[in-house]
Amino acid sequence: MEVVQHDIIVLGAGITGLRAAIEIVHKSLILNKKISVGIISKVHPLRSHSVSAEGGLGVVLSIDKGDSFELHAWDTVKGGDFLCDQDAVEFFVQRIPREVLFLEHVGMSWLRNMDGTLFQSQRMGGHSFPRGVFAGDKTGHYIMRSLFDYLLSIADGNVNFYNEYFACAISVKNNEYRGLIALNMKNSELVYFLSKVLIFATGGLGRIYKTTTCAAGVTADGMAIAYRAGLRLKDMEFTQWHPTGLVPSGVLISEAARGEGGYLLNRHGERFMKHYAPNRMETAPRDIVTRAIMWEIEKGNGYESFGVKHVMLDLRHLGKNLIEERLPFISKLVKKKLGLDPTQDLIPVRPSLHYMMGGIHTDMFGNTDVRGVFAAGEVACVSIHGANRLGTNALADCLVYGGVVGEQAIEYLVKHDPGYPEIDREAYRKTVKKIYDEIYGREGGEYSVYELMDNLRETMENNVGIFRNERDIKNALKKIREIKSSLSKVTVDDKDKIYNTWLVDYLQLENMVEIAELIATCALLRQESRGSHYRIDYPNRDDEKWLYHTLVKYSVDGPEISYSPVVITKWKPVERKY
Numbered sequence: 001m002e003v004v005q006h007d008i009i010v011l012g013a014g015i016t017g018l019r020a021a022i023e024i025v026h027k028s029l030i031l032n033k034k035i036s037v038g039i040i041s042k043v044h045p046l047r048s049h050s051v052s053a054e055g056g057l058g059v060v061l062s063i064d065k066g067d068s069f070e071l072h073a074w075d076t077v078k079g080g081d082f083l084c085d086q087d088a089v090e091f092f093v094q095r096i097p098r099e100v101l102f103l104e105h106v107g108m109s110w111l112r113n114m115d116g117t118l119f120q121s122q123r124m125g126g127h128s129f130p131r132g133v134f135a136g137d138k139t140g141h142y143i144m145r146s147l148f149d150y151l152l153s154i155a156d157g158n159v160n161f162y163n164e165y166f167a168c169a170i171s172v173k174n175n176e177y178r179g180l181i182a183l184n185m186k187n188s189e190l191v192y193f194l195s196k197v198l199i200f201a202t203g204g205l206g207r208i209y210k211t212t213t214c215a216a217g218v219t220a221d222g223m224a225i226a227y228r229a230g231l232r233l234k235d236m237e238f239t240q241w242h243p244t245g246l247v248p249s250g251v252l253i254s255e256a257a258r259g260e261g262g263y264l265l266n267r268h269g270e271r272f273m274k275h276y277a278p279n280r281m282e283t284a285p286r287d288i289v290t291r292a293i294m295w296e297i298e299k300g301n302g303y304e305s306f307g308v309k310h311v312m313l314d315l316r317h318l319g320k321n322l323i324e325e326r327l328p329f330i331s332k333l334v335k336k337k338l339g340l341d342p343t344q345d346l347i348p349v350r351p352s353l354h355y356m357m358g359g360i361h362t363d364m365f366g367n368t369d370v371r372g373v374f375a376a377g378e379v380a381c382v383s384i385h386g387a388n389r390l391g392t393n394a395l396a397d398c399l400v401y402g403g404v405v406g407e408q409a410i411e412y413l414v415k416h417d418p419g420y421p422e423i424d425r426e427a428y429r430k431t432v433k434k435i436y437d438e439i440y441g442r443e444g445g446e447y448s449v450y451e452l453m454d455n456l457r458e459t460m461e462n463n464v465g466i467f468r469n470e471r472d473i474k475n476a477l478k479k480i481r482e483i484k485s486s487l488s489k490v491t492v493d494d495k496d497k498i499y500n501t502w503l504v505d506y507l508q509l510e511n512m513v514e515i516a517e518l519i520a521t522c523a524l525l526r527q528e529s530r531g532s533h534y535r536i537d538y539p540n541r542d543d544e545k546w547l548y549h550t551l552v553k554y555s556v557d558g559p560e561i562s563y564s565p566v567v568i569t570k571w572k573p574v575e576r577k578y
Contacts, residue, residue, distance in 0.1 A: 080386020141264020245352025
């Protein structure tokens with residue numbers, strides 16, 4: 001058994017994971033305490049999904065012009081359809097400016113006004129004031145580059161990267177974290193990572209669906225291994241569809257395009273959002289715009305290209321200069337994928353699965369159910385996004401809560417000095433048996449990994465998508481459980497140990513199936529419509545029965561469901577009008 005030992009393990013190397021590691025290094029320097037950090041990622045940090053974030057980072061900077069933390073918090077709570085924990089939201093919005101200042105100090109290339117101040121002219125979906133700060137339409141890429149370079153400059157031998165390692169399981173005994181078992185993808189050897197603290201920063205689950213803006217590695221890994229270890233997950237029914245995925249691939253066309261003034265048009269050339277959000281039009285919250293697009297398509301008002309029904313995004317009136325200056329990536333993407341020129345052509349778009357509001361249950365400081373285990377970013381549910389996340393709040397979430405869990409990890413070490421736990425050799429042996437005997441050793445299977453993966457994605461998209469109902473969700477659960485039972489009949493044809501992508505894809509499929517079942521289970525139980533969760537058989541929001549978070553915990557007999565109240569500090573639920 002190979003054992004690697006660090007004080008703190010950070011699982012995930014996107015914006016959240018890097019920000020957490022930076023905070024740990026900062027605090028260790030202040031305390032004059034040598035703390036070793038291991039960062040585990042199944043890809044190189046600069047290939048994490050964070051680099052593909054196109055939109056901006058929402059922050060209150062223009063208090064002199066009428067904006068305020070309270071207004072940002074209200075927009076977030078209302079946008080989240082009142083399922084946000086309001087104490088966490090207030091804490092969150094007040095922490096964002098320090099993160100913007102921190103990025104400024106480490107060399108972030110922000111888009112600026114002529115006087116050198118940060119550009120904030122766009123009013124993004126659901127925000128009542130222009131708050132987004134940007135680096136063109138590749139903000140995530142520039143943030144990642146800034147964080148990665150800065151972390152390397154301050155690491156001083158105390159931070160080690162374990163790139164191309166796949167986390168298989170964590171060990172929890174008596175509510176205490178005992179270690180993490182990961183597959184070295186270079187040689188298919190298992191490694192036991194022993195640490196005093198674990199931070200989950202693994203991101204979302206977009207690849208569970210057929211049409212998604214997410215990268216290939218966004219497969220719910222962190223949520224799945226946390227769930228199997230006994231950590232509760234929260235609000236798993238709330239999956240967000242971005243209104244403008246490029247047809248037919250689903251790749252993201254940033255909300256910044258509509259923030260700059262882009263129009264959504266049906267086949268009659270009509271700006272149809274006037275029928276659904278007459279005040280905010282294209283800059284209404286994502287759940288509202290997404291449903292409006294699908295309703296237009298169902299009414300027969302859509303276009304059809306590549307065998308896909310869609311609407312059009314019109315940027316032509318913005319002019320060549322604005323598009324090249326503020327939306328250069330979108331312009332290049334559309335030209336490369338479809339051969340279209342956004343300054344002259346309409347862009348075909350339809351909703352694409354984008355984000356998960358639910359995740360590992362945490363308190364407002366990133367603490368999970370297990371001592372010494374923290375979670376932040378998209379893998380976690382604080383809950384600051386409620387039933388529908390506002391654009392530009394995701395990057396802010398990653399930075400704020402990456403920093404917060406870094407602080408909390410150091411505080412936990414200093415206060416409790418837990419020492420290294422005992423290695424869980426039984427958990428290691430079980431993982432060895434699973435990988436080498438049950439997966440590598442299986443012959444003559446009936447299914448391929450990719451056949452089942454496609455089946456799962458089709459099932460989720462068609463049955464637990466934008467519009468949901470009891471019949472479809474039950475159908476999804478039946479099919480998901482059939483896929484789950486079929487996993488034991490899958491053969492990994494490639495028996496090589498070096499970069500065996502069949503093996504990794506099998507492990508990812510296991511995680512996807514596990515979490516898909518939870519999404520469908522929670523969606524079936526929530527008999528109302530709220531935010532991104534829209535039940536055509538229960539089309540209204542029901543605060544009396546459902547102003548609660550859904551909590552789900554693993555058991556051998558199936559998911560155990562419970563509920564907890566939403567924290568309300570200032571704002572009682574009202575009708576959402578845009």
